[in-house]
Amino acid sequence: METTPDPFLSERAFHDLQARQRSATFAERPGALAVDESAYLDHETWIRPALARLGEVRGLRVLDYGCGHGMAAVVLARRGARVTAFDLSAGYLSEAGRRAAVNGVRLDLVQADGQRLPFADAVFDRVWGNAVLHHLDINLAGRELFRVLRPGGVAVFCEPWGLNPLLSWARRRLPYRGKQRTRDEEPLRLRQVRTLEHIFPEVELRGYQLLSMVRRVLRPGRLTAALERCDTVLLRRLPRLQRFCRYVVLTLRR
Numbered sequence: 001m002e003t004t005p006d007p008f009l010s011e012r013a014f015h016d017l018q019a020r021q022r023s024a025t026f027a028e029r030p031g032a033l034a035v036d037e038s039a040y041l042d043h044e045t046w047i048r049p050a051l052a053r054l055g056e057v058r059g060l061r062v063l064d065y066g067c068g069h070g071m072a073a074v075v076l077a078r079r080g081a082r083v084t085a086f087d088l089s090a091g092y093l094s095e096a097g098r099r100a101a102v103n104g105v106r107l108d109l110v111q112a113d114g115q116r117l118p119f120a121d122a123v124f125d126r127v128w129g130n131a132v133l134h135h136l137d138i139n140l141a142g143r144e145l146f147r148v149l150r151p152g153g154v155a156v157f158c159e160p161w162g163l164n165p166l167l168s169w170a171r172r173r174l175p176y177r178g179k180q181r182t183r184d185e186e187p188l189r190l191r192q193v194r195t196l197e198h199i200f201p202e203v204e205l206r207g208y209q210l211l212s213m214v215r216r217v218l219r220p221g222r223l224t225a226a227l228e229r230c231d232t233v234l235l236r237r238l239p240r241l242q243r244f245c246r247y248v249v250l251t252l253r254r
């Protein structure tokens with residue numbers, strides 16, 4: 001695999017370290033690698049609707065782009081997709097491989113840089129990515145995505161969104177669980193969406209977690225469920241409020 005300068009190396013070192021820390025848990029409790037599909041689909045409010053945007057995947061060639069721990073890849077393989085999953089972190093790929101074995105599915109795992117993919121043109125029917133594009137140069141990644149997606153294919157990405165000034169302040173200043181960040185990642189902004197619109201004929205954006213972003217610091221319960229219901233109504237009636245959401249789901253059609 002070719003190396004690219006600094007950001008690539010620091011991203012890889014960061015994610016390899018995270019994977020190493022996780023691997024101690026799995027060595028003690030291999031059963032923890034079993035994927036509870038409902039728990040995964042509902043661990044964040046955008047995952048279930050975003051995966052649904054891929055449509056029926058049985059028999060399709062699906063790429064999990066920056067697969068990390070490989071949970072989505074396992075879910076997609078269980079749904080009958082032929083899944084290729086890549087990541088730059090060998091540590092995460094090894095965890096994804098063990099997860100696939102424990103869950104009895106086949107994944108083609110590849111170590112690669114999302115900015116220069118080692119795949120032929122137009123080989124994937126669908127592409128899935130969660131929390132990954134905002135680590136990359138969007139122009140390089142977008143062009144590679146377009147190249148490997150077949151005409152008529154669909155890519156769905158869930159990414160942190162960076163237009164809410166209060167949230168940006170909280171991300172910078174407040175301590176909270178699971179806050180570890182790499183040096184170069186930045187929540188997506190309109191500039192990156194415009195870049196994708198230059199590459200793809202169709203780009204759709206939907207915001208998730210407006211009031212219910214308090215889930216990030218509160219345990220899910222009645223309050224968070226009520227806020228999620230408010231979000232559904234507010235975002236349907238006033239779509240402009242999407243700009244203040246915590247995450248967006250981008251659907252790209254080639």
Ligand SMILES: C[S@@+](CC[C@H](N)C(=O)[O-])C[C@H]1O[C@@H](n2cnc3c(N)ncnc32)[C@H](O)[C@@H]1O
Pocket residue numbers: 008011012015065066067068069070072086087088089092112113114115129130131132135136
């Ligand atoms: C926040 S994690 C998300 C992982 C996974 N998609 C998930 O849903 O949990 C970001 C992932 O992007 C990967 N990544 C970062 N930069 C990358 C690059 N240039 N090429 C491929 N993968 C990259 C990291 O190794 C890490 O696994």
